Amino acid sequence: MSLLDVRNLTVTYPGGAAAVRGVDLTLAAGQKLGIAGESGCGKSTLALALLRLLPAGTRIGGEVLLDGEDILTMKWGRVRAVRWAGASIVFQGAMHSLNAVHRVGDQIAEPILLHKKATQAGAKRKAGELLEQVGLPAARATAYPHELSGGQRQRVMIAMALACDPRLVIADEPTTALDVMIQAQILRLIEQLVTDQDLGLIAISHDLAVLADTCDRLAVMYAGRVIEEGPARQVYEDARHPYGKALSEAFPRIGDPASRFAPRGLPGDPPDPSSVPSGCAFHPRCPVALDSCTVDDQELREADEDRQAACVHVGMGTGSGTSDARSGA
Numbered sequence: 001m002s003l004l005d006v007r008n009l010t011v012t013y014p015g016g017a018a019a020v021r022g023v024d025l026t027l028a029a030g031q032k033l034g035i036a037g038e039s040g041c042g043k044s045t046l047a048l049a050l051l052r053l054l055p056a057g058t059r060i061g062g063e064v065l066l067d068g069e070d071i072l073t074m075k076w077g078r079v080r081a082v083r084w085a086g087a088s089i090v091f092q093g094a095m096h097s098l099n100a101v102h103r104v105g106d107q108i109a110e111p112i113l114l115h116k117k118a119t120q121a122g123a124k125r126k127a128g129e130l131l132e133q134v135g136l137p138a139a140r141a142t143a144y145p146h147e148l149s150g151g152q153r154q155r156v157m158i159a160m161a162l163a164c165d166p167r168l169v170i171a172d173e174p175t176t177a178l179d180v181m182i183q184a185q186i187l188r189l190i191e192q193l194v195t196d197q198d199l200g201l202i203a204i205s206h207d208l209a210v211l212a213d214t215c216d217r218l219a220v221m222y223a224g225r226v227i228e229e230g231p232a233r234q235v236y237e238d239a240r241h242p243y244g245k246a247l248s249e250a251f252p253r254i255g256d257p258a259s260r261f262a263p264r265g266l267p268g269d270p271p272d273p274s275s276v277p278s279g280c281a282f283h284p285r286c287p288v289a290l291d292s293c294t295v296d297d298q299e300l301r302e303a304d305e306d307r308q309a310a311c312v313h314v315g316m317g318t319g320s321g322t323s324d325a326r327s328g329a
Contacts, residue, residue, distance in 0.1 A: 002065075003029045003200040004050075004168055009062035011042075011049050011224075017273035019045040021224040022062075024300075029167065032194055032201040034211030034232055036247060037221035040270040043204045046221070047172045050202075051083050066168065084111045087168035088161040090154075092176045097157060098145040104156045105131070105141025108163055115164045130159035134189060151182035158190065168200045169193075175210070187214050208244075209251045212236035220244045223271050223281035226300065230307030240309040242286050280312070288313065 004027040011020035020042045027033050035043050048054050050064055052071060064071040066086055071079065091097045099107055108130055109123035118126065128138030134155040145153055154174060161169055171190060175183040191214055194201045205211050211218055211232060218232035220243065228241040239245040246266040268285045271277055277284055283293040290312060303309040 002026050003031075003067060004202075005063070005065040006050070007063040007065070009046070009049060009064065010060065011045050011054065012059040013055070013273070014057040015274065018276065019224050019273045020049060021276075023221075023224075023226055025219060025226070027168070027200045027202065029200050030194065030198045031217070032191070032203060032215040034215035034218040035202060035204045035221060036206065036208050036211055036218060036244075038206055038247075038270050040273075041221045042224040042273070043206075043221055044172055045224075047089065047170050047202065047204055050170060051087055051089060052079055053089075081115065084115045084164040084166065086166055087170065088164070088166040089170040089172060090157050090161045090174045092173040098153060100145055103142055103144055104148070104153075108141070108156065108160045111160070111163045126163070127159075130162060131156070133162070133193070134159045135185075149182075151186065154182075154186055155189070158186075158193070162193065162197075165197075166199070168202070170202045170204070172204045173206070174203075175205075183210070190214070206247075207251070208236050208247050220247065223276050224273060225281070225310070227282065227298075227311070228303075228307075228309040229300065230303070234304075234307065240303040240307065240314055241282075241311045242288055243282050244309070280310075 004025070006023055006025040009020055009023045010018070012018050023046060025033065035046065037043050045054070049060055050071065054060065060072055062072070066082065071082060074082065098104065105124065105127045108127040112118050112123040112126050113120070124141070127141050131138050131140055136152060136155050140148070140152070148156065157174070174190070175186050187210065190201065190203070193199065203211060203215055208218070215232045217230065218235040219226045220228040220235065220241065222243050228235060228239060228244045235244060236248055239248050250265055266285060271281055279295045280286070280289070280293040280298045283289040286293065293312060296312070298310040298312055300308040300310045301314055303314045
C-alpha cells in the first residue's frame with residue numbers, strides 16, 4: 001500500500017474558482033515527490049487540501065488516502081490528530097508562521113504536549129533534541145523568532161513539523177526567502193531527514209532545478225492540473241510537455257553559454273482559476289499548439305517508460321514541437 005494516494009482531487013473556492021482540477025498523485029514511504037509550477041497553478045492549494053486547511057466554504061472532491069484512510073471524510077477530531085502525528089506541513093515564510101511572542105522551544109513542544117501526551121519536562125527535552133537534529137544547539141530553544149536568522153527560523157519550522165514523528169511531510173516552498181547557500185543547506189537537511197526516518201516528502205516549488213536535485217519524482221502543475229509527471233531529473237532535462245520545457249529553460253545552466261547569454265522565458269501568465277480556457281488550458285501560451293488544442297482537452301498519457309504528459313504531441317513522434325503548430329509553418 002502507498003503512503004499517500006490522491007485520487008481525482010478537486011478544489012473550488014467560494015465564487016467558483018477551480019484551483020485544483022482532478023489531480024492524481026501517489027507517494028511511497030521514503031520517496032520524495034516534487035510539485036512545480038508558476039504562482040497560480042494550484043500548488044499551495046493542493047498542499048492545503050491534503051490536510052484540509054482550506055477556508056470555510058471551499059468545496060473539495062475526490063480522495064486523499066493516507067495509509068489507506070481518507071482524510072477528506074474523517075471527523076474533525078481525527079483530522080486534528082492526523083495533522084501532526086500522520087502528516088505535517090512546513091509553510092513558506094517562517095517568520096509569519098512562528099508566533100513572535102513565544103520562545104521557539106515552547107512552540108515546538110506544544111504539539112508534543114497535545115498529541116504525545118508528554119510531560120512538560122519530556123516535551124522540553126524532545127524540543128531540544130529536534131533542534132539539534134536540524135542543526136541548531138538545544139540552547140536556542142529559549143530564543144524568540146526575531147532573534148534567529150531566516151535559515152535558523154526555517155530549521156525551527158522543520159523541527160516543529162517532525163515533532164510528532166509524522167509519516168508524511170509537506171514542504172511548501174520552504175526555501176523561498178533564503179539565500180542560495182542557506183537554501184542548499186535546508187534542502188540537504190530535508191533530504192537527509194527523509195532518508196533517515198523513512199518519511200514521505202512532498203516538496204513544492206516554482207524552481208525545477210531545486211526539485212530535480214532534491215526529489216525522486218516530479219509533477220508539473222498548470223491551471224490546477226498535473227500536466228507532466230515522471231523521474232525528476234528526466235522531467236527537468238527532457239520535459240515532454242511544452243510548459244515543463246519552458247520552465248526548465250527559464251533557469252540558466254552553469255557552463256552553458258547558450259542559456260547564459262540568451263535566457264528564455266514564457267510570456268503571459270497562468271489563467272485565472274475562475275476562467276480557465278477551453279481545450280488545453282496552456283494553448284494560449286503554447287508555441288506549438290494546434291488548432292485542435294483550443295477545443296480538445298488533454299489527459300495524461302504515456303510519454304515514455306514511467307513518464308506521463310498531457311500534450312497532443314505525445315505519442316505523435318514529434319516530442320514537444322511540430323511543423324503543424326499554429327506558430328510554425
